[in-house]
Structures are given as C-alpha cells and as structure tokens.
Amino acid sequence: MTETFETIRYTADVVVTTTDGHVLLIERGWDPFAGRWALPGGHVDPGETSRAAAARELAEEAGVYAAPEELDQIGTFDRPDRDPRGRYVTVAYHLTVLPGTTVEAGDDATRAQWWPLSGLPPLAFDHADIIAALADTATGE
Structure with missing residues (x-):
C-alpha cells in the first residue's frame, strides 16, 4: 500500500x-481573489x-506595527477547500488598536482601509468565518 501526502502550506x-x-x-x-x-x-x-x-505580514501589507506577543490567537482554520490554490492551514490572530x-497599503495589497464590522464587503477565502470566530470568542460562544 502506498501512502499519499498532500502539500500543506502554512499561513498566518x-x-x-x-x-x-x-x-x-x-x-x-493578485489572484486568487484579485x-x-x-x-x-x-x-x-x-x-x-x-x-x-502575522506581525510581519501586518506591517508589510498594512503598515501597522505590532510586537508578535501583542497578538492573541483566535484559532486554526484548516478546511481543505478554503483556498483554491490547494491546501492551506492558517493560524489567525487578533489585535485591538485605537x-x-x-x-498604508504595501507589499501585495493595493489598498488598506478600515471597514465597519456591521458593513463588510464580500471577503476572500474564509475570512468572514475568521472574523465571525473572533466575535464568537468575544461573546464566549
């Protein structure tokens, strides 16, 4: 019997x-979801x-600087179909700012902006689920 392994990419x-x-x-x-x-x-x-x-990407893509220890873990998201490029497992973190x-958009982002949580645009990947998971942890669900 031959074992089969899939490539799994690790993100934050x-x-x-x-x-x-x-x-x-x-x-x-850029694609996917350009x-x-x-x-x-x-x-x-x-x-x-x-x-x-997560701290590095936040600085590179949005110009927001935080020490890694300031980020609180929300959870791990590993649904097999969460990214059309293949299997991606992400660990999501939370940071509260004033x-x-x-x-300021940088790296691969064309814009960076604040959106009201009550009026979000359609989001790429499973990012709406990640934001919802943060809300669930805040309410203790």
Missing part, C-alpha cells in the same frame, strides 16, 4: 479591530512562528 492572518467596531482589510492585488477584500496575512517563512509571521490608527 490577522484580524485588527478598533475599539469602536472597525476591522482592517486589504484589497488583494480586487477582493481580505485580512492581512501570508505565508510563514522557514524558521518563523505563525505569530511572528480608532484613527493609520494604515
């Missing part, structure tokens, strides 16, 4: 919220923790 995403109910989203400048809004995030580099990758925190 960050839900950044303000104390007045907004979330930071970036507009993707032109769609998403959470800042990306691949975990060799020798890097997912928490460190309203008016400046954001």
Whole structure:
C-alpha cells in the first residue's frame, strides 16, 4: 500500500479591530481573489512562528506595527477547500488598536482601509468565518 501526502502550506492572518467596531482589510492585488477584500496575512517563512509571521505580514501589507506577543490567537482554520490554490492551514490572530490608527497599503495589497464590522464587503477565502470566530470568542460562544 502506498501512502499519499498532500502539500500543506502554512499561513498566518490577522484580524485588527478598533475599539469602536472597525476591522482592517486589504484589497488583494493578485489572484486568487484579485480586487477582493481580505485580512492581512501570508505565508510563514522557514524558521518563523505563525505569530511572528502575522506581525510581519501586518506591517508589510498594512503598515501597522505590532510586537508578535501583542497578538492573541483566535484559532486554526484548516478546511481543505478554503483556498483554491490547494491546501492551506492558517493560524489567525487578533489585535485591538485605537480608532484613527493609520494604515498604508504595501507589499501585495493595493489598498488598506478600515471597514465597519456591521458593513463588510464580500471577503476572500474564509475570512468572514475568521472574523465571525473572533466575535464568537468575544461573546464566549
């Protein structure tokens, strides 16, 4: 019997919220989901923790700087079909900032902006589920 292994890619995403109910989203400048809004995030580099990758990606894509230890883990998202490019497992983190925190698109993001949690655009990947999981942890569900 031959064992089959699938390639699994490891990523990190960050839900950044303000104390007045907004979330930071970036507009993707590349496929998949070019032109769609998403959470800042990306691949975990060799020798890097997912928490460190989340902080790095947040700085690269949105110009928001946080120490890795400031990020609180929301959970792991590993549904097999969550990314059309193949199997991706992401660890999502949360950071709370003050309203008016400046954001600036960089790296692969074409725009970065604050959106009210009550009026989000259609999101790429399973990022709506990640934001919902944050809300569930906040309410103790």
